[in-house]
Amino acid sequence: MKQRIITAIIAGAGFITVTIIGAWPFTLLMIGIATLALAELLRMKQVKILSTFGILSFILMWLLVIPESIVSFQWLHIPRLELFLLLIVVLLALTVITKNSFTFDEAGFLVLASVYIGFGFHYFIYTRFLDNGLALLIFILILVWSTDSGAYFAGRSFGKHKLWPEISPKKTIEGAIGGIVLAVIIGVIYLLIVPIFDSWVMTILFIFVVSVSGQMGDLVESALKRHYSVKDSGQVLPGHGGILDRFDSLIFVLPILYLFGFI
Template identity: 60%
Template sequence: MKERVLTGVIAGAGFLGIIILGGHLFAAVIFLVATVAMKELLAMKEIQTFTARAFVGFFLMWLLFIPEPYINVEWIPFERAELFLLMIIVLLALTVLSRNKWTFDDAGFTVLASVYVGYGFHFFHYTRTIEDGLLFVFLILILVWSTDSGAYFAGRKFGKRKLSPSISPKKTIEGSLGGVILAIIMGSVFMLIFPLFANWFVAVLFMLTVSLVGQLGDLVESAFKRHYAVKDSGNVLPGHGGILDRFDSLMFVMPIIYLLGFI
């Protein structure tokens, strides 16, 4: 427990400092974090880091993650989405050219993993760069962390009905509701100080979305680990597991709030 708390305090303080600084340093750190997250996903499928299969996965993820100002290269004859689609076609062709050593399952996993990680961290970086981006990032972090804490303590105190026992046996419906309630309370306090939205209806809708989608993201990562029979996604953070274990909620939240027009 002491190791977990110490790691959380040091890593959390350092990460918040980098978010505040923003700029190239923030972009570089998020690039590194995304790369480690992709490495952890590949490891779940027993794909070694320094192999051609892994490189394809990293390349696709980087293609989706890298922010616009860093990828505006005029000599590339394709848009980002077009190049990504071309790579998918190449991956499918490899299932034939490799005589099924590279399988359809490999291709599907690689594409899905790259989208999951790449877009999750792409929109996390994007949010920091918009107007009031720092406040939005802090609000989202507060909502995600409050949801985790509220779900944990409400689940321990009141938890009876299982939320998704086949994926995460310890999570309960009561815990989930407790997480949502604490997130709205903490988010409302933040909004009283920093009114980021024009009205409270939109603000509450935003808080509900982040809290519920964050919990869904946590369950998705739990489903990954259960499917591949691993306890933690990695051991980068002593006492906390891997990068995916810490960023699973954010990776789901960021693309969704972008698609819904909140940012």
């Protein structure tokens, strides 16, 4: 527990500092974290990171994460999305070229993994550089962390009914509700100090979406770990596991907020 607390303080302080600084340090940090997260997924699937297929998956993910201001593909006269789709075609062609030693299922995993990580961190960067991006991103971080804390303590104190035992045996319905309640309380306090929305209806809806989708993101990663029979996604953060163990909620929340028109 002591190691877990020390890691949380040091890593959390460093992450918040770089988030406040913004600009290229924040962008480079997000690209680096996204790269480590994808590496963890590849290890779960037992795909060698420096293999042809591993490198292709990194390229797919970087196409989604790295901003146009850092790497531009205008000289190719091909939009990024079309280049991304072209690489998917290449992956499918490799299933034929390798005579199915590289299978359709493996190609599907690499594409889905790059989209899962790529879009999550893409919208992380996108949100930070909005006009009110810093206040909004800090708000989202606070809501996700409040949800995690509320779910943990409510689950331990009142948890009786399992939320989804086939995926995460320890999570309870009472814990999930506790996470939402604490997120609402902390979120309202934050917005009384740093106003972001004009409407309280919009505020409560935003908090609810973040809290629920954050818990869903946590369950998605739990399902991945259970499927691949691993306890933690990695060992990058002592006492906390891997990058995905810390960012699973956030990379699920941000694309959903974008799709719902909140960011």
